Amino acid sequence: MLKWILLALVVMVILAVVGVTFWVQTEAPFRRVTLAEGPAERALILYHTSRDAHFSDDLAAALAQGFEEGGLSVDRWPMTKSTPPRPEGYAVVAVVSNTFFGAPDWPTARYLERAKLTDLDTIAIIAGSGSTDRAERLLRAKLEKTGARLLALRPLWIKRPNTPNSHTKDNREIAMGLARAMATKAADNARAGKPARDDPALRIMEGSEGAAGSRVQ
Numbered sequence: 025m026l027k028w029i030l031l032a033l034v035v036m037v038i039l040a041v042v043g044v045t046f047w048v049q050t051e052a053p054f055r056r057v058t059l060a061e062g063p064a065e066r067a068l069i070l071y072h073t074s075r076d077a078h079f080s081d082d083l084a085a086a087l088a089q090g091f092e093e094g095g096l097s098v099d100r101w102p103m104t105k106s107t108p109p110r111p112e113g114y115a116v117v118a119v120v121s122n123t124f125f126g127a128p129d130w131p132t133a134r135y136l137e138r139a140k141l142t143d144l145d146t147i148a149i150i151a152g153s154g155s156t157d158r159a160e161r162l163l164r165a166k167l168e169k170t171g172a173r174l175l176a177l178r179p180l181w182i183k184r185p186n187t188p189n190s191h192t193k194d195n196r197e198i199a200m201g202l203a204r205a206m207a208t209k210a211a212d213n214a215r216a217g218k219p220a221r222d223d224p225a226l227r228i229m230e231g232s233e234g235a236a237g238s239r240v241q
């Protein structure tokens with residue numbers, strides 16, 4: 025009897041994990057949303073919509089704020105089967121992916137497989153609870169395959185400090201501040217027509233490859 029109860033429990037746990045895995049990675053319907061309108065130059069945020077902790081939604085909102093402060097109009101699209109592979113008319117693009125089991129979420133991965141971002145200035149965030157090294161490497165490789173000019177890619181975490189002296193309870197707020205700063209800097213570069221890679225501020229925001237201590241605050 026105990027054997028059957030244990031077996032039923034194992035099956036239930038497996039079904040729950042499979043269910044959550046699919047649910048958190050289901051695509052949102054494709055919808056173009058304008059978050060800031062005004063200047064002629066535009067930024068586009070491509071993201072996987074939140075299912076869980078609203079982290080990628082918050083990061084997209086922070087990026088939008090940063091782009092707007094940097095003097096750009098801002099659009100936001102979810103990454104789906106219907107998302108155009110080549111976004112036209114954007115000075116800068118931001119990609120926000122979630123991490124599930126050490127990899128970028130499926131909608132992001134599928135979209136980047138067919139995206140053509142050739143020579144588009146792009147910043148990217150890999151969001152996760154705190155274990156994103158492998159997902160970051162995979163996301164970088166996928167972005168490079170799209171032809172994007174990758175200015176900065178960094179992880180932002182909800183359960184691990186994002187800066188050397190920060191506290192876990194402030195993670196979300198700090199992550200949003202960092203996303204906002206990345207976007208403002210990228211917008212400034214785009215508006216100045218500078219090759220953004222020459223901007224040291226963007227360079228130090230790039231990639232983690234490990235400890236939080238190596239990045240800009």
Ligand SMILES: Cc1cc2nc3c(=O)[nH]c(=O)nc-3n(C[C@H](O)[C@H](O)[C@H](O)COP(=O)(O)O)c2cc1C
Nearest residue numbers: 074075076077078079080124125126152153154155
């Ligand atoms: C099934 C599952 C697997 C996850 N795997 C990872 C992981 O490998 N590394 C990590 O840092 N976070 C992982 N997370 C945390 C999510 O990346 C984090 O909760 C997500 O960025 C929040 O997304 P949302 O709030 O935008 O829905 C996982 C979460 C779930 C539900």
